[in-house]
Amino acid sequence: MKLELHKISVRRICFGEATHVENGLLTVNREELKALIMEDRGLAGVELDLAHPGEDTRIMPVKDALEPRAKLSGPGEVFPGFIGPLDTTVGEGQTLVLEGAAVLTAGRLVAAQEGIVDMSGPGADYTPFSRTANLVLVLTPREGVRLHEAEQCCRLAGLKAAHYLAAECRAAAARADRVAVYDFQPLSETLARHPNLPKVAYVYMLQSQGLLHDTWVYGVDAKRILPTLMSPTEIMDGAIVSGNCVSACDKNNTFSHQNNPIIEALFKRHGTELNFVGVVVTNENVTLADKQRSSSLAIRLVRLLGAEAAIISEEGFGNPDADLILNCVKAEKAGVKTVLVTDEYAGTNGASQSLADSCPEGDAVVTAGNANATIILPAMAKVIGDPGQAEVVAGGFFGSRRPDGSLEVELQAIMGATCELGLSRIGAYTI
Amino acid sequence: MEVLLAGRGFLHAGWRLLHHPLYGNFLPRQQPYRSLLWRFDGASVQTREGATRLLADEWSLRLLEEALALYQDSQAPNPAPPGLREACALLDFELLRPALEQAGWSEAVLSAPGAGTMDAWPLKGGSLETGTA
Known part of the structure; x- marks a missing residue:
């Protein structure tokens, strides 16, 4: 499956008469986009705002982040099952990307759920969305809608906006700043082409535990799927969508699925250092029976691919640590070497137990950082959303808003601060 | 605990x-x-x-x-304000829902008044303003 990402660089966003992109400036017809979003009867209102790198601006509570993308050619449309039809799969042809832009959805559903994006100051160093030009949707569900529906309304609004922005800019595709090509070959071909390279699979764990803890695969609630094999290019076309609103630092927002750095790194090394044989998408369910079933079937797929090694990324923490360990143990027992990607909750001083579960086989682990580390976020001149939410977002705590308007929070409150896909700004280098 | x-x-x-x-x-x-x-x-x-x-x-x-x-x-x-406690109780229920379903609890029971699906936005029980409980 060959996918070309035609990327147009966006440095700024403004509101104007017609939605289009030119010379790095994305102009958005605010009323047209608002009307599109308000077609959803579950919403009482939406406010559109803008935030750019370096501004004295805080956005909170942020629910999801999405990169504007739309198909130029090839089967289907991005976000299949929501925007795109289901009569075909995605991940082939050409897709337009407004690189450097992001749609952020914000608004309150229930408490203890969402995150902070600071566009400047110390907090900006921890979130990738301080470097994007952001169109922010502040969403208010209609009174009386059920909470599942309210979450769905907010999720769909982000998907619609991300698709709308790119679709309206298709005329500029010929002037794309760069084209990235990803060619994922059928297993038989890649085995024939690279017989001497180690075969590596990617086990992609998705949060799937219930309201505000869900992820969607081709429009299906991930808790309802059995582990399945996907081309990484399908994921670039939005086959995986986040409905996860809890623990901002390590929930995998839709933007991070679209731009998964593990997939990018595997493609980069494919054919030279390793043979990237496939992505096994699996879930992180609540019941112990589901955990055993999903880990058994995920590793069965890894074995059927003939993989000698697997990278396993977790989403979230706590309960899903058990899924991570089950996947690791079952893979290693099957003779498949594993590298685990997770983050830590090691206490504010870093001295506590990092994960809720562990195993001797898990001897190669990449950490995305300690989510319990605390940070002072100074007051900002402008707050988009609801500043009172600092008291209740995960990672905040009562009393976290100080008299001078600054916030004392754990990194858990900051969007993407310890992203377990690696799409974060915390890093380390071996020297 | x-x-x-x-x-x-x-x-x-x-x-x-x-x-x-x-x-x-x-x-x-x-x-x-x-x-x-x-x-x-x-x-x-x-x-x-x-x-x-x-x-x-x-x-x-x-x-x-x-x-x-x-x-x-x-x-x-x-200590959580009343509005937050209600949200936490709802999430406790919702995150138990798959286990309840697998244990044989019917959708009718899980959708009964007082169960999570009947809770509408915004949650009853007041605001999320800071306070002691």
């Missing part, structure tokens, strides 16, 4: 835990509620003396002990 300790007693009395004792993406101190769902398994072994001894499910026991260690290492749940 008290719920988990009580659960440990269930485990040694032949009950099996149906789901993970920790939430996903909540620290212990971020959730004042914790419901656990059990099924009586009754697995037993004969001792040398001929007595019957109930067996604790090993994996459930390990997960429970690990959860207890985290709770012991954690601060007590923050």
Whole structure:
């Protein structure tokens, strides 16, 4: 499956008469986009705002982040099952990307759920969305809608906006700043082409535990799927969508699925250092029976691919640590070497137990950082959303808003601060 | 903490835990509620003396002990304003829903008044303003 990402660089966003992109400036017809979003009867209102790198601006509570993308050619449309039809799969042809832009959805559903994006100051160093030009949707569900529906309304609004922005800019595709090509070959071909390279699979764990803890695969609630094999290019076309609103630092927002750095790194090394044989998408369910079933079937797929090694990324923490360990143990027992990607909750001083579960086989682990580390976020001149939410977002705590308007929070409150896909700004280098 | 300790007693009395004792993406101190769902398994072994001894499910026991260690290492749940407590109770229910369904609870029961699906936005029970509870 060959996918070309035609990327147009966006440095700024403004509101104007017609939605289009030119010379790095994305102009958005605010009323047209608002009307599109308000077609959803579950919403009482939406406010559109803008935030750019370096501004004295805080956005909170942020629910999801999405990169504007739309198909130029090839089967289907991005976000299949929501925007795109289901009569075909995605991940082939050409897709337009407004690189450097992001749609952020914000608004309150229930408490203890969402995150902070600071566009400047110390907090900006921890979130990738301080470097994007952001169109922010502040969403208010209609009174009386059920909470599942309210979450769905907010999720769909982000998907619609991300698709709308790119679709309206298709005329500029010929002037794309760069084209990235990803060619994922059928297993038989890649085995024939690279017989001497180690075969590596990617086990992609998705949060799937219930309201505000869900992820969607081709429009299906991930808790309802059995582990399945996907081309990484399908994921670039939005086959995986986040409905996860809890623990901002390590929930995998839709933007991070679209731009998964593990997939990018595997493609980069494919054919030279390793043979990237496939992505096994699996879930992180609540019941112990589901955990055993999903880990058994995920590793069965890894074995059927003939993989000698697997990278396993977790989403979230706590309960899903058990899924991570089950996947690791079952893979290693099957003779498949594993590298685990997770983050830590090691206490504010870093001295506590990092994960809720562990195993001797898990001897190669990449950490995305300690989510319990605390940070002072100074007051900002402008707050988009609801500043009172600092008291209740995960990672905040009562009393976290100080008299001078600054916030004392754990990194858990900051969007993407310890992203377990690696799409974060915390890093380390071996020297 | 008290719920988990009580659960440990269930485990040694032949009950099996149906789901993970920790939430996903909540620290212990971020959730004042914790419901656990059990099924009586009754697995037993004969001792040398001929007595019957109930067996604790090993994996459930390990997960429970690990959860207890985290709770012991954690601060007590923050005092939460009423609006937040209601949201936490709702999420406790919603995150237990798959286990309830697998345990045979019907959709009719899970959708009954007072169950999570009947809660509408915004949640009843007041605002999320800071306060002590």
